[in-house]
Amino acid sequence: MGLRDFKTGDPLYTDILVIGGGNAALCAAISASDEGKSVLLIEHAPESLRGGNSQHTRNFRCMHEAPKGILAGAYSEEEYYEDLMRVTKGKTDVDLARKTIRESFSAYDWMAENGVRFQPSLGGTLSLSKTNAFFLGGGRALVNAYYNTAESKGVQFVFDAQAVRLNIEKGEFGSAIVLCKGIRHEVFASRVVVASGGFESNTDWLEEAWGPSAKNFLIRGTQFNQGLMLKELMRHRAVIVGEPDQCHAVAIDGRAPKYDGGIVTRLDCVSFGIVVDRHSQRFYDEGEDFWPKRYAIWGRLIARQPNQVGYVIIDSKAIGDFMPSVFPPLVADSVEELATTLGLEPASLKQTLDAYNAAIGDAPFDKDRLDGCRTHGLAVDKTNWARPIDTPPYYGYTLAPGITFTYMGVKVTDRAQVIFEESGPSNTIFAAGEIMAGNILGQGYLAGIGMAIGTVFGITAGREAAHGID
Ligand SMILES: Cc1cc2nc3c(=O)[nH]c(=O)nc-3n(C[C@H](O)[C@H](O)[C@H](O)COP(=O)(O)OP(=O)(O)OC[C@H]3O[C@@H](n4cnc5c(N)ncnc54)[C@H](O)[C@@H]3O)c2cc1C
Incomplete structure (x- = not known):
C-alpha cells in the first residue's frame, strides 16, 4: 500500500520528506521520486479523508497557444497574465506569476502522464472552455490517481500523521516531529517540501484576525489545514507574504x-x-x-x-x-x-x-x-x-x-525555496501550493489558478529538493 511502518516511535530517515497530502504535496512527491530519491509523504488526514482542499476542485487554469487536449482556442501567456493582474490589482510577484503561467502548459501533459484525466467544460456562467481544464471525476479522482502513481513509483505515505514541529537551524532543515495516532516520531530528511495548505480550518487563528465572528464561519474544505507548518516557519522567521485577515x-x-x-x-x-x-x-x-x-x-x-x-x-x-x-x-x-x-x-x-x-x-x-x-x-x-x-x-x-482558503503564506524563490529573514533562500526547505500561493495571488481570485500554482510549484519543489542530494 505504499504505507510506511510508522508505529514504533523510532526515528525515520528519508531523502525527501513531503508534508501534506493534497495536490501540491503529491506533485512534489512524484516529481522527487522521478529523480530517483526516497520520498516519505506525511498526511494529517486519515486515508479516507486524504487530499486536502484539492479533493474539492474541478479544474486548473492552463496557458496554451493553440487548442490543446480538451482546451479550446488559445489562451496566451499575456492574456492569462492580464487576467491575473486584473484580479490581484498588481499584488503579485511577476516572475513567479509568469513561471506559473508558462509552466501550466507543460503541467497539462505531466498531469496526464501521471494519471489525471480531463474533460471539456460544461459551459454555464463561467464559460471556461478556453481557459480551464476540468478533471474527469473532479479533484477526488485527481488525488486518487496521484496516490496510485506515487505508490507505483515507491513513494511511502503515512496517514493520520500531523507534522507538529520543524527543527531548523539557520534556515536549513534538520528534522520534523510528527504525531501519528498519539505517538511522537522524529523524521530526518535531507530536504523537506512543505505543502500543507493554508490555515483556514483553524478557527482560533481566524478569530485572531476576524474577532469572535470567525467562530460562525463554515469551512468549505478540509478540517486538516490547521496552519501548524506555517506557524512553525513563522517561528523560524521565514519571510511572510499576505495578511492574516485575507481569505477567499x-x-x-x-x-x-x-x-x-x-x-x-x-x-x-x-x-x-x-x-x-x-x-x-x-x-x-x-x-x-x-x-x-x-x-x-x-x-x-x-x-x-x-x-x-x-x-x-x-x-x-x-x-x-x-x-x-x-x-x-x-x-x-x-x-x-x-x-x-x-x-x-x-x-x-x-x-x-x-x-x-x-x-x-x-x-x-x-x-x-x-x-x-x-x-x-x-x-x-x-x-x-x-x-x-x-x-x-x-x-x-x-x-x-x-471560507475557501487563506492568503497568508511564505515567500519563495522560483525554485520553490523558502526564504528566511536572516539567511535568505533555503537549500533544504521548499514550499508548494496554498502555503505559498500568496506570492502570486496577493488578493482576489482567478478560477483554476490555485491548482495551477500547486501543480507548477509542486513539480518544481520536488525536482529542486531532489537536486543536490548525493
Ligand atoms: C470547495 C473548493 C473548491 C475549489 N475549487 C478549485 C478549482 O476548481 N480549481 C482550483 O484551482 N482551485 C480550487 N480550489 C482551491 C484549491 O483547493 C487549492 O488551491 C489547492 O487545493 C491547494 O492545494 P494544496 O496541496 O496546497 O492544499 P490542500 O489540497 O488543501 O492540501 C493540504 C494538505 O496538507 C495536509 N496538512 C495540513 N497540515 C498538515 C500537517 N501539519 N501535517 C501533515 N499534513 C498536513 C492536509 O491534510 C492536506 O492534505 C477550491 C477550494 C475549495 C475549498
Whole structure:
C-alpha cells in the first residue's frame, strides 16, 4: 500500500520528506521520486479523508497557444497574465506569476502522464472552455490517481500523521516531529517540501484576525489545514507574504456542514433576489455586477452581519436562472409564511419586500447583461436584475460565510525555496501550493489558478529538493 511502518516511535530517515497530502504535496512527491530519491509523504488526514482542499476542485487554469487536449482556442501567456493582474490589482510577484503561467502548459501533459484525466467544460456562467481544464471525476479522482502513481513509483505515505514541529537551524532543515495516532516520531530528511495548505480550518487563528465572528464561519474544505507548518516557519522567521485577515470567502447555504461542504453548497441566486439580515434589512447591492465577478465578496459581506447570517429571498420567476445548491430552498406561498420558516419577523420582511418592489424602475429585465433594471431611492439600491419579487411560491435560503482558503503564506524563490529573514533562500526547505500561493495571488481570485500554482510549484519543489542530494 505504499504505507510506511510508522508505529514504533523510532526515528525515520528519508531523502525527501513531503508534508501534506493534497495536490501540491503529491506533485512534489512524484516529481522527487522521478529523480530517483526516497520520498516519505506525511498526511494529517486519515486515508479516507486524504487530499486536502484539492479533493474539492474541478479544474486548473492552463496557458496554451493553440487548442490543446480538451482546451479550446488559445489562451496566451499575456492574456492569462492580464487576467491575473486584473484580479490581484498588481499584488503579485511577476516572475513567479509568469513561471506559473508558462509552466501550466507543460503541467497539462505531466498531469496526464501521471494519471489525471480531463474533460471539456460544461459551459454555464463561467464559460471556461478556453481557459480551464476540468478533471474527469473532479479533484477526488485527481488525488486518487496521484496516490496510485506515487505508490507505483515507491513513494511511502503515512496517514493520520500531523507534522507538529520543524527543527531548523539557520534556515536549513534538520528534522520534523510528527504525531501519528498519539505517538511522537522524529523524521530526518535531507530536504523537506512543505505543502500543507493554508490555515483556514483553524478557527482560533481566524478569530485572531476576524474577532469572535470567525467562530460562525463554515469551512468549505478540509478540517486538516490547521496552519501548524506555517506557524512553525513563522517561528523560524521565514519571510511572510499576505495578511492574516485575507481569505477567499463565498456565501454558502447555512445548512452546510462545518467542514468539507465543497462546491455544492455555494448559493448562486443572490443577483436574482434580495438579501436581508436577521432584522430583514437589505445591506448591499445584490445586482452590482455579474455573479462570477461578485460571488467572492458575499462571504465577507455575510461575515459582517449580526450572527454572520443572511437570507436570500427569490420568487418562482427566478427558479431555473441559477445553479441550485445541494439543499432544496425553503418554500412558502406567502412572504409572511416564508419569513416564519426562515426565523424572520414576518411584518418586517414584508415591509422590506414591498419597499423594494415599489422602487423598481421601468428598464426591462435581462439576466444576460448588466440590464440597468434597478430600484430608485432606497437606502441600498439594487442596480441590475431588480425584478419584482411578487409571484408565489416564494423561496428562501439562509446564507453563511464559507471560507475557501487563506492568503497568508511564505515567500519563495522560483525554485520553490523558502526564504528566511536572516539567511535568505533555503537549500533544504521548499514550499508548494496554498502555503505559498500568496506570492502570486496577493488578493482576489482567478478560477483554476490555485491548482495551477500547486501543480507548477509542486513539480518544481520536488525536482529542486531532489537536486543536490548525493
Ligand atoms: C470547495 C473548493 C473548491 C475549489 N475549487 C478549485 C478549482 O476548481 N480549481 C482550483 O484551482 N482551485 C480550487 N480550489 C482551491 C484549491 O483547493 C487549492 O488551491 C489547492 O487545493 C491547494 O492545494 P494544496 O496541496 O496546497 O492544499 P490542500 O489540497 O488543501 O492540501 C493540504 C494538505 O496538507 C495536509 N496538512 C495540513 N497540515 C498538515 C500537517 N501539519 N501535517 C501533515 N499534513 C498536513 C492536509 O491534510 C492536506 O492534505 C477550491 C477550494 C475549495 C475549498
